[in-house]
Amino acid sequence: MIIAILMCSFTTVMAEEHSEEAEESEATNDAEASEEASEADAPVRLENLVVVGTRARPRSVLDSAVPIDIVSSKSFEKQGGADLPDLLRTLVPSYNINTQPISDASTVVRPANLRGLAPDHTLVLVNSKRRHRASVIHWLGNGLSDGSQGPDLAPIPAIALQQVEILRDGASAQYGSDAIAGVMNFQLKDNHEGGSFEFKPGIYQYGDGRQFAVAGNIGLGSPDAWTNLSFEYGGADPTVRSVQRTDALNMINAGNFSVKDPAQIWGQPIVENDFKFFANYGATLTDTIKFYGHANYARKRVEGGFYFRNPNTRSGVFSGDGGETLLVGGFARFDSRDGGLGNPKGGLGNSKCGSSGGRRGVFRTVASRC
Numbered sequence: 001m002i003i004a005i006l007m008c009s010f011t012t013v014m015a016e017e018h019s020e021e022a023e024e025s026e027a028t029n030d031a032e033a034s035e036e037a038s039e040a041d042a043p044v045r046l047e048n049l050v051v052v053g054t055r056a057r058p059r060s061v062l063d064s065a066v067p068i069d070i071v072s073s074k075s076f077e078k079q080g081g082a083d084l085p086d087l088l089r090t091l092v093p094s095y096n097i098n099t100q101p102i103s104d105a106s107t108v109v110r111p112a113n114l115r116g117l118a119p120d121h122t123l124v125l126v127n128s129k130r131r132h133r134a135s136v137i138h139w140l141g142n143g144l145s146d147g148s149q150g151p152d153l154a155p156i157p158a159i160a161l162q163q164v165e166i167l168r169d170g171a172s173a174q175y176g177s178d179a180i181a182g183v184m185n186f187q188l189k190d191n192h193e194g195g196s197f198e199f200k201p202g203i204y205q206y207g208d209g210r211q212f213a214v215a216g217n218i219g220l221g222s223p224d225a226w227t228n229l230s231f232e233y234g235g236a237d238p239t240v241r242s243v244q245r246t247d248a249l250n251m252i253n254a255g256n257f258s259v260k261d262p263a264q265i266w267g268q269p270i271v272e273n274d275f276k277f278f279a280n281y282g283a284t285l286t287d288t289i290k291f292y293g294h295a296n297y298a299r300k301r302v303e304g305g306f307y308f309r310n311p312n313t314r315s316g317v318f319s320g321d322g323g324e325t326l327l328v329g330g331f332a333r334f335d336s337r338d339g340g341l342g343n344p345k346g347g348l349g350n351s352k353c354g355s356s357g358g359r360r361g362v363f364r365t366v367a368s369r370c
Contacts, residue, residue, distance in 0.1 A: 069093070069166040073189070076158040082200045082213030082234055084158045085112055092166050100304075101266050107304040109136040109152045111145035114181040115168060119150025123171070123179035126156070126186045127280070127294055155298030159198060159215040160230030160278040162189045188280040188294055191219035192226035204239060209268050211236035225283040232276040238303075239267035247310045265305030274300040 085097045097112040114122045124131040134152035138145045167183040195218035213234035220227045248263035282292040
């Protein structure tokens with residue numbers, strides 16, 4: 001009798017233990033299933049995909065067989081300047097651009113070099129569409145840029161960019177002869193809501209060259225029909241880092257006190273009314289057709305110095321009016337008798353506008369015979 005009771009008690013305990021283990025196993029399975037479901041519902045973080053330098057589907061930067069740099073809009077915001085070419089110089093390896101104090105029209109449209117090659121050896125794209133070339137052929141003192149005619153990046157506001165893709169490798173076999181140095185693809189922002197505003201002042205440590213830039217961006221519309229607008233307005237005061245030329249100093253020592261000091265300016269030119277505007281827009285017309293495009297307008301005025309021409313050693317310095325004016329044609333008027341010999345200046349203005357658009361979708365054609 002006692003043995004039977006013990007056996008029943010043991011059986012009951014074993015049954016309770018098996019029941020608890022089953023409940024724990026089911027709870028564990030439910031927790032694992034919920035965790036897997038939450039992981040599946042969580043957004044997957046992907047790398048930046050690029051189409052530059054690829055012959056098929058877009059690839060990530062790590063999968064690409066060529067060197068590609070991705071510069072995001074956050075990188076531009078962290079920089080102190082506002083001019084896009086100067087920002088790229090600090091962020092992109094092998095990209096170089098300099099201030100042109102005495103280079104005629106190159107003072108307005110500065111030549112930029114990628115991988116040490118001419119400006120027109122780099123293919124520039126905006127939203128994967130070819131950017132037109134500037135109206136300036138660089139010449140006279142620009143080194144490897146002499147005779148080149150590349151696109152001007154300055155009219156693009158940095159605040160309008162979502163990211164920039166730079167292919168630092170030759171791609172002429174894929175894109176053509178203007179991609180010998182590489183490809184730069186500027187992707188514009190396409191947000192339909194929100195916006196941003198920037199104000200960037202600056203000054204050199206010498207106390208001159210004050211500059212400022214005000215920029216804004218706003219998205220309008222809906223996901224099916226949107227417009228993204230950006231603008232930038234700024235200016236810069238001149239800087240002077242000149243020392244007196246030897247030939248001008250010799251003229252002063254010889255008794256010609258009409259030569260200015262410095263006779264030739266070397267420094268940052270004056271930039272006035274530097275205005276840039278960019279619009280990126282798109283709409284979904286049908287399930288298979290989309291409309292897209294972008295347009296821009298830019299203008300600015302730049303005042304820089306000219307090269308000093310010594311009237312004692314160079315011919316053709318004075319115009320044909322009896323020596324009343326310097327620089328033939330009277331472009332810069334200075335009278336040598338009132339202390340105006342040397343240090344002439346000239347102003348150049350530059351305005352640009354352009355647009356690009358298209359339709360993307362599936363179109364059917366119907367052929368008929370008569």
